Amino acid sequence: MKKAATKSINPCDIRAVANFYAAQLQLCCPHSPTSYPHARRVHAHMTTSGFKPRGHILNRLIDVYCKSSHLVLAHQLFDKIPQPDIVARTTMLAAYSASRKPDMALEIFNTTPLRIRDTVFYNAMITTHCHNDDGHAAIELFRGMRREGFPPDNFTFTSVLSASALVADRETHCQQLHCAVVKSGTGLVTSVVNALLSVYVKCASSPLVSSSSLMGVARKLFDEMPVRDELTWTTIITGYVRNGDLDTARQVFEGMEEKLVFAWNAMISGYVHNGFVSEALEMFRRMNLLGIKLDEFTYTSILSACASAGLFLFGKQVHAYILRMEDKLSWDFSLSVDNALITLYWKCGKVDEARMIFNNMPVRDLVSWNAILSMYVSAGRMNEARSFFIEMPERNLLTWTVIISGMAQNGLGEEGLKLFNQMKLEGLKPCDYAFAGAISSCAVLAALEHGRQLHAQLVRLGFDSSLSAGNALITMYARCGVVEAAHCLFLTMPFMDSVSWNAMIAALGQHGHGAQALELFEQMLEEEILPDRITFLTILSACSHAGLVNRGRSYFDAMYRLYGIRPDEDHYARLIDLLCRAGKFSEAEDVIQRLPFEPGVQIWEALLGGCRIHGNVDLGVQSAERLLELRPQHDGTYILLSNMYADVGRWDDMAKVRKLMRDRGVKKEPGCSWVEVENKVHVFLVDDTAHPEVQAVYNYLEELGIKMRELGYVPDNKYALHDVGSDKKQHGLSTHSEKLAVVFGLLKLPRGATVRVFKNLRICGDCHNAFKFMSKVVERDIVVRDGKRFHHFRNGECSCGNYW
């Protein structure tokens, strides 16, 4: 039947029919929603009428199918062509490139004979490599096409220049390509110079080169351009913005005769990213006054400005304005703006509102999901974060990074490391941020060997200059007890920020090197690194650990006066801790009286801790009572209070506290200590009998005890008595977990190696005393990290100076 139909059309008519079909397909605009159904109808008509499309009609049909995302259909058609021409091949290849299927594009490329290839075809393949972030492949292909004698054109140069921006040695490639551009005669084509500008600008913002000279090259190109388009302006403006030179960016911007929305957006986002929120808002107001039509980029940038500056009310006004004109906006618009709105709400602490926006979004993308995940993580709502993560329809590197570092931040190191491994199993290559999350997990677990291995991997992968990983490593080494390694790393880091300084100051403070910590802080100020609220938390702790009361007090005063940072509850708590440890109770009470807020858990904990050290029972009882009201289920308060009564022999009161604890069903967190030996973590509990080699430990402990007593060690049974729930106390036989772990380390670790032990709770007084003697007897360093700080025992002394 079909044959009959074909036969009935004579050659003249076939040409007329072909023209008809071509005209019909011409009606299909590339991205209109009606183009695909129309093309299908035309296609069906051809099939039923027996017309066999060839040449440009076929190519056009393939093109429409590709552009309307019907790649399978397009490819079926393509496969039916006996010898597809270069136009059909380029169309198919570019379609695969645009839909991020580089393997399919490469297959078409490789099966296309050299003799029919042309420059356009190579250009399309170079672009495919760019979209696949494979700069080297793109550059290699560019070289190949020149070897084969295909002349590069302006399209070739724009693509290969953007490829060179992707590679590490981009500056070299860029300069070579610049020469090739000049030789090819495309050196005055606007699009080519734009691409050149773009690479120079990117090279300049790389931290490894001196930016000023490269921005100079870019500026010269810009000044000498015969024709500039809007892209030119945006590129040069963002160039200055990325290099932090907002004044020059502004000058260039003001020099534009007709300021297009692109350029406004570049300025606004530049101000936002560099922290100049009021300038960004000023730009926004000016745009409104001039009646410039705002687009989704303007709104997202301005919402992000509000989010980072905490300008909730202004942001809400923008939100209301957007809602009023919502019906005029497209879906795509609403997606990115909704994402920015989520960020606005959660950064301003409105977690549930942010979740509502997410729930009501008609379309969501990964950015939306990742934003909510980050929100739960930073709010410490890890159960919600965990289930949200599982629910996610897709994940990318960022998703994994957020959840891994979130686990670490919330003390869930084991889960963090598990997720890091799972991520690798799923075939994702961790970036430096993901490594930072895994390293922080090691810091939480005090898993030194594991952390060292991650450090080694990091160096092998070339991430050793990474800021985030470096900062995480400082903290990891410090928290694993190797403060020297942390310091060494800090001194050799190629780039640093305030986080790096904070981490190192905190490391020195935790290890009892208070004076050094303060020295480093002064150096930080000299280098004009602005301290933040975390910096002050760490120096107040450092002062507290080292007993530097006066300096701590004066830093506290300087915080707001000199740096405009209002002290929060945690700053006040550290101040009170500092004062109480030094026995200055009336001053501490005075501070509490004049607090600008209701004292919370942290304040009373600090006070109680100080009272315990100095045996100030009355004040201690008062603060414990407040704590028991605020947090009745927390075990720590009961333990501290009962220990305090025991210290002064008030056994009845002690018994009452224990009864109260039992009545309320509060369980004491069992004390445990652990030590890493040959990459394996050995955990000990009080009076441990479970560890397979525990008998050897008890034997060696006895042996050491004899030598220690010869040097003057007197066991203090008072502390053993305090162990709630331990029935061996009357005999004074109880052996704390930290003693077992230290002795196991002494037995198992190589001769002379430092023993590093970690304990979940605070170290006990008798153990502290015992380790001093032990370090002298065995002539080895012993490091113990307890819940609060580090103790370095060496030659009979502890780094804390008994001040803890």
Place this chain on the structure above:
DNA sequence: GTAGGGTTAG
């Protein structure tokens, strides 16, 4: 038939 900039998630 092929190219290039600005946004939102760490």
